[in-house]
Amino acid sequence: MATDNRQVDQPASLWTQLRTMAGRGPAPYVLILAYAAIVSALLLVNPTTGLGTDMVVVLFLLLMFVIYRAPTILAFKLTLGTILLAVVMPVFGVLNPFYIDVVTKAGMFAALALGLNVVVGFAGLLDLGYVAFFAVGAYLWGIFSTPQISNIVSGMEPLHGSWFWLFLAIGLAVGAFFGVLLGLPVLRLRGDYLAIVTLGLGEVIRVLATNLDRPINITNGAQGIKDIGRPPLFIEPVFQAFGITISQVQEYRLYFYFLVLLVLALTVFVVHRLNNSRIGRAWTAIREDETAAIAMGIPLVRMKLLAFAVGASFAGTMGVIFSALQTFINPPTFDLLRSIGILSMVILGGMGSIPGTILGAVIVTLLDLQLLPRIASELAALQRRGVPIPAWFDPAQYQRLLFGLLLIIMMIFRPEGLLPEDRRRQELHHDEPEPAPVSKTVKPAAESAQSAEG
């Protein structure tokens, strides 16, 4: 589809030749299938937790990215992606529960980051208190599914797990409501003020969650809420019909994996459609130049509120899922660091770019949950063998440092992110000459492919 068949004047470099060869005819299909087969086999044959499997999991996730960028037809991409995510990953998850948890978390944060991407990337409003809406959703389900509710409405019993599905929608609505409520006073402000005010609001929500155990015990204060309800397992009979017997813990693991995958796919679809709509263009206009946008007749406050509400509603729903997944929430779960973590996902991947945001979320979550602890334990092992590594050096302890350096380095050297949106790249590099068109010929084709799976 996107073969590079322009006449090249000078002899192309080896890299370009290889690239052209791998991108033409049946070659990409063969290569990708081979890659997928090898990685899947490695995963399924040796599912023990360790540095090797870590690498294979990273390669597996890289494969998803390669599939997304590959010059193949859409049906092939979708089929292969679905098989890998819906068959290989769950089977691997049954064999080794650790990695599927990480992938579920990565998916959840990707959906959250996509919500923040609407606010920060599309509309250009820097929201540093995004986790507040996440907290609202989490506490909503946390309170209604535990005896906590009896403290507020006397005589009311905790809701049964099957209400969870309804609460996904309620979380959406409540998130949007809070988005509008908090957005209304602050959206008239200019960008940097907005950042500080949202930061303050995020803190306010956390302080409220810590202190609202008196006079009425609503949030159970600093102890947090435990034993949060989970939805009933309707997939159990399906497994039994296939003669597969796995424990309930594992079933829940798969259940939430598929749930997150589904929600992520839906989020990508909605965000993608929004971005290409009239509303999305209005957001872009506001981001580029507010004054000009007003002059062109864009209802500024309404559009900003909409962006805020859309972002907040995603966070509300993800909060409901998060609390059911963790079954325990407490105020420190929703501190500023989490907001900043989600923000660095968006910035790392590229503000305004959907595939970029997902990439950023996966990288940051992997680093945070899997790679840093692994590096730490490997270093500790080396240390025991006598390699002189200072005892205090524990990479897993320095997430702030990592996020901080990530933000600074990205801002100085590549403010448009790893996988930038075209418009943003032009905006940030307007004074530089256009890059050579060699790499550009592949790009539009890949982008127009509308790959909803990422």
Place this chain on the structure above:
Amino acid sequence: MAVEATTGAELILTRRSFRSFMSEVFGPLLQVFLFVVGSAVALGGVVILLAVVLRGTREDIDLLQGTITILPQVIVDGLVRGFLYATIALGYTMVYGVLEFINFAHGEIFMVGAFVGAFFGAALASSGMLTTINPILFVIAAVLLGMAVSGLLAMSVERIAYRPLRNAPRLVPLISAIGVSLVLQDVMRMIAVNTGLGFNAQFRTPDLGQPLVLAHMPIADERTIPVSVDSRSLIFIVVAILMLIGLNYLVNITKLGTAIRAVAQDRPTASLMGIDVNRVIAITFLIGGALGGAAGILFGMRVGTINPYVGFLPGLKAFTAAVLGGIGNITGAMVGGIVLGFLEAFVASYLSLFTRGQFSGASYADIVAFSILILILIFRPSGLLGEVVAQKV
């Protein structure tokens, strides 16, 4: 011609009358003083009124008497908080004045200052000099050391993380500043944990003297309770006032101050007038950082124990204070700090008293600070002393 012009300018500078000198150095302080008295009287009046209204609601204690008994202590607390926010807010507001940029990492500059003091105290203690050193000398040395380290740190942060981004879109330097803030927190934690100071570092000082008893307040039958000011609070207030006088002198009288104000007003024109804009911006960061560092030392000395995340909340509130006073306005930052400090001190002390301990005042004081920020930004974005300026397109 040129020679004549310079000598003329120097004449004007040297011929400044004593009166104008006094008004430029002490005028802003007078304004601050008026706000101190105003806030104390107004808020004190409000709580006494509330106490009279609510007098019957509590049987266990006499609400009015309780209110009046703690009032002097609350006012001192308000003063200390006020000067804390004022000294930090000056760093925000000066940087905002010259760059129109919120230096998010300023709270961490403040925290580093506090740690410098803790290291200084620990070093003296380990060499056995802590008990013998003159307390006044200790305070002076610690403050100067903290000012130097924090000032230089702020300047290098500007050089590394902000200067390359000066012409980028607005959000880019802000995000970089958030990154700096996180890095400073963790680097300081790394240093503190691995040098034996510990995560919760103890700020060791020589004996700074007994609390100063101002009066004895009579309560029920012939018992009295002393109304006293903690010596550390007193040091805080005195040093803060001295620094504000120094800053006013620097900004309003000296040639450097004129350059800073010129850059704040119009950067391109200032550079056409021969002012080295980059140098002035660096010096602004140096001054703001030094003030933040001194505030950190005084803060650490007063609270006794500090940790690497201690700068976040005061930084955020000091920003609120800067906005409250009118961001970019130096006197405004001091006034905003004072008003915010008083409000917080009153909420922190009286909320629990009036609600029978149902709401913990200390936690809700934070919420009050942010509510003020939001209200100010909605109804008077220019702040108490700021001027309304049209947005530059």
